[in-house]
Amino acid sequence: MNDSRPILPEADQARIEQWIHELDQFNATPGEGVTRQYLTDEEWNARLYLRREMEALGLQVEMDCMGDLLGTLPGSEPDLAPVWTGSHFDTVLHGGSFDGAAGVVTALEAVRRIIASGAPRKRNLTVVAYSAEEPARFGIGCIGSRAMAGMLTVPDLKKFCDKDGLSLYDALKARGLNPDDIESCRRKSGDVFCSLELHIEQNSVLERAGVPLGIVKAICAPLNLNVTVTGQAAHAGGMPMSERKDAFAAACEMSLALERMTRENQASEYCTGTVGSISIAPNASNIIPREASFTVDIRDCDAASKDALLTQVQTEFQAIAQRRGVGLAMTLQNNDTPAVSHPALMELLEKSCQSRGIACQQLISGPFHDSMMLASFTPIGMLFVPSRDGLSHCPEEWTDPAHLKAGAQVLGDALLELVNRDTL
Template sequence: MTSLADIAGVGADPRRGGYSRHGFDRVELELRSWFTEEAGRRGLSVECDRNGNLWAWWGAPGDGAVVTGSHLDSVPGGGAFDGPLGVVAALEAVDVLRARGFVPGKPFAVVVFAEEEGGRFGVACLGSRLLTGAISADAALRLSDSDGVTLAEAVRSAGLDPSRVGPDAEALRRIGVFVELHVEQGRGLVDLGAPVGVASSILAHGRWRFSISGEGNHAGATLMVDRRDPMVAAAQVVLAARRAATAVEGARATVGRLIPNPGGTNVIPSSVDLWLDARADDDARTRAVVAEITAVASEVAAEEGCVVTVSEESYGDTVVFDVGLRDSVSGVLGGVPALPTGAGHDAGILAGHVPTAMLFVRNPTGVSHAPEEFAEADDCAAGVVALASVLEELAR
């Protein structure tokens, strides 16, 4: 827990609580410097790829490497463990392996993926999506944050060349197998009484932007019957999301971000943007939920004299992790439980290209993406030892 304590003051959010650490902002760049220093202290050589992902190599870089790691960014007001625990555990696993006298028989690296949460530019797992070609470079570079700063401008400020952003066949070829440790985002391990588990699958999930345009006007001078208020339509879309997801077993739909323009207390907004996060067991169910919400949005917008446009910002189909690797990992750990997860991860993006596995560490609160997210020190230590044992087996 010492390494987590070292970065406990970086990105603390006094307004929201928890942490706000976003891709290529000042805070995340400070964390990247911390990682580079920690890796160097262990004799690992660090390089940054064309998409801003950091690679710390134990020995010489090479193809078919055993790779572990996670991310350092967070959602706005996120917890201390989502992402950083996987990075810290990877570094600590190197220490454990060295203490055992182990020397990798294959190339070995610890990776930090850029902008995993999408908290700044809206697209989750941006670093791994760019690496694998899951998003085009042009589309990614046009993304902008709430201040209008584009990804192209952000990476340039971080010392990267925007013209080189995009699919990276060389980096992908270097990954022979990827294992990501993560705090569990739910209560599966709590209910099973297990400190560590493995992931079996990730729900199909995506993000959609609903832009509703109406007519801005004076809150006091405009009669109710004369209004074309996009906020009224937006409110009904939020409620429709709850109804649509509740009607499909296992589905989840969330509107966690809504921005009115211009945003004045005594102003009828001229437009409202809201973002829908929708997830379900498979592609068909996920898209059925979104289709239902979209139909309601069109209907309520028309009733209010408004216009709505819907755009898909990111999407990932159901991920089933490599069964052979999952069973091998579970066997190394004495048969720990396998759990599905509703949370997306860089491991899920890589799973379509290389054998990928995930380890979960028990979260006693079951809360994630919030300040109450937690993991006990003993469980974190068990996760480090488990990760080290898995890496040792894979890197013989």
């Protein structure tokens, strides 16, 4: 860190807790966790609340056509590419108070401290509250940041629907937004100097290590495969075991093979494989299943490892189908690219932890975040705070406010350094 730069005032833990508490009021399921889904009344009112909070800090606030909020603190050289910080403010159904919100409120607190310090700043500093990181309502995640990355089109918006059949396109229109203008959200390489996002860990690596802050090395990206196995329906008593074409038994063997292959994969530091949804037909107790359809979710922090694993999975599934005499169809839904943090940003976050005397360690993010999308057009860095018992996406989700304070402390110090840097 530059010694001549003013030292920022301490982060205010009570202020952070108050923002979390106030955001909790925008909740469709009080008493049963927090539910704030994209473009519902609760989520919309949370957006208006965050806009007011940004304006109260003196930020210049814009809302883009996906509803992303961008609150900017101008620097002395506003033509330079801005530094971004922030996270999402939507939640899953019956989620917690911290997933997403932690990164928005600590960004607000970091900016509040930078303003209070009166420290000189060259670049603009923008707090971004991203729309719909959770796929909870429309089945697709990172809607705001995906549009910024240019990975979402008007036909996509018309295709994705909620459970009532309302398209994302029509839902945006109903809120007075203009989805036809989606190209205006798009950022290209060089538009943003870099981005830092604080997020809860959603795992228990930090808690087990007793370390308050994590520095993310890479974010795993998902691939999703839909698989249908076709066998032969027959009488559960009449058809001998040796002559069956049981679609469900074949699907089970495939699921176990996936578990083994991901467990044994040595090609990357972290990967997961999950069969999370399955349906069988005709689904009757005395009929051998004719068809089994299931999902495969594979996540990996390394793109080459993920592609190799996909090939291995497809080959093995085919071998199982052939041996059991059943049909097999596999459709790849998406295969996103893992994001790697910029080494200069990891180094800066580590130094910022050291100068505050806060312990930290590097780790991999299994879940994806908006930063994964941002990595396609700007260098990214992520800071993790511990999740109690590793729990997230549930009402029990909890992060110690002292850890949020530590995160806001380090985030603010690093952001002040970045807005004055000429190069990373």
